[in-house]
Amino acid sequence: MEENRKDERVLHNYFRSSSSYRVRIALNLKGLPFEYAAVHLNRNGGEQFQTEFKTLNPQGLVPVLRDQGLNVSQSLAILEYLEEKYPHPPLLPQAIEDRAYVRQLALAIACEIHPISNLRVLKFLTGTLGLSEESKGMWVKHWTEIGLSALESELAHSTKRGRYCFGDVPTIADCCLVPQLFNARRFAIDLSQYPTLTTIDAACQELSEFQRAHPQCQPDSE
Numbered sequence: 499m500e501e502n503r504k505d506e507r508v509l510h511n512y513f514r515s516s517s518s519y520r521v522r523i524a525l526n527l528k529g530l531p532f533e534y535a536a537v538h539l540n541r542n543g544g545e546q547f548q549t550e551f552k553t554l555n556p557q558g559l560v561p562v563l564r565d566q567g568l569n570v571s572q573s574l575a576i577l578e579y580l581e582e583k584y585p586h587p588p589l590l591p592q593a594i595e596d597r598a599y600v601r602q603l604a605l606a607i608a609c610e611i612h613p614i615s616n617l618r619v620l621k622f623l624t625g626t627l628g629l630s631e632e633s634k635g636m637w638v639k640h641w642t643e644i645g646l647s648a649l650e651s652e653l654a655h656s657t658k659r660g661r662y663c664f665g666d667v668p669t670i671a672d673c674c675l676v677p678q679l680f681n682a683r684r685f686a687i688d689l690s691q692y693p694t695l696t697t698i699d700a701a702c703q704e705l706s707e708f709q710r711a712h713p714q715c716q717p718d719s720e
């Protein structure tokens with residue numbers, strides 16, 4: 499019984515959540531099977547607010563990875579945990595300078611683009627502040643375009659870029675980029691402004707590890 503509990507790997511997540519999508523890609527790239535536990539962010543008033551889930555993560559945010567009895571939240575902390583616990587295949591390059599660069603790309607997405615358009619932020623805009631759907635769309639477009647333009651400029655001029663954000667092996671930067679572009683498409687943002695980003699995205703989408711992580715392929719997909 500104890501052994502079963504220790505062997506478990508469960509990802510508490512939501513198909514359309516881009517933070518969850520990052521972790522699904524990383525788990526697939528590392529070849530780590532996991533049980534899919536769906537947390538519906540809109541149903542029942544938001545399952546992320548229910549006591550059972552809040553016990554797992556008081557922040558009320560997905561994803562949470564349960565691995566061998568350990569619960570980890572915050573997708574970048576999960577990716578770093580997976581990298582340290584299961585180093586092969588690596589999702590960070592070898593050299594310390596290159597690792598810093600890849601983290602810089604990943605955090606530019608996870609810290610600067612994603613949080614401003616998270617569900618609870620958008621609900622506050624349209625609910626508490628009474629903004630229209632159109633204004634909400636303008637908000638998302640404005641902040642996403644600022645973030646993606648900076649990333650496009652960075653990667654377009656990077657000598658480290660290869661087939662993927664860094665070289666020819668996917669890293670945590672790609673785990674963050676692909677879901678963020680998925681989000682941008684949902685909000686009808688014109689991605690033709692970002693030819694470098696969309697080229698990398700297309701290369702990633704050719705890999706089954708990315709395909710299997712796609713929101714449409716998840717059991718709770720609508």
Ligand SMILES: N[C@@H](CCC(=O)N[C@@H](CS)C(=O)NCC(=O)O)C(=O)O
Pocket residue numbers: 514515516517518539544546558559560561571572573574608616617618619
């Ligand atoms: N920084 C967190 C962000 C997590 C996050 O924002 N998750 C969203 C889905 S992508 C969520 O659970 N939102 C619920 C809500 O806004 O109520 C991470 O990287 O894990």
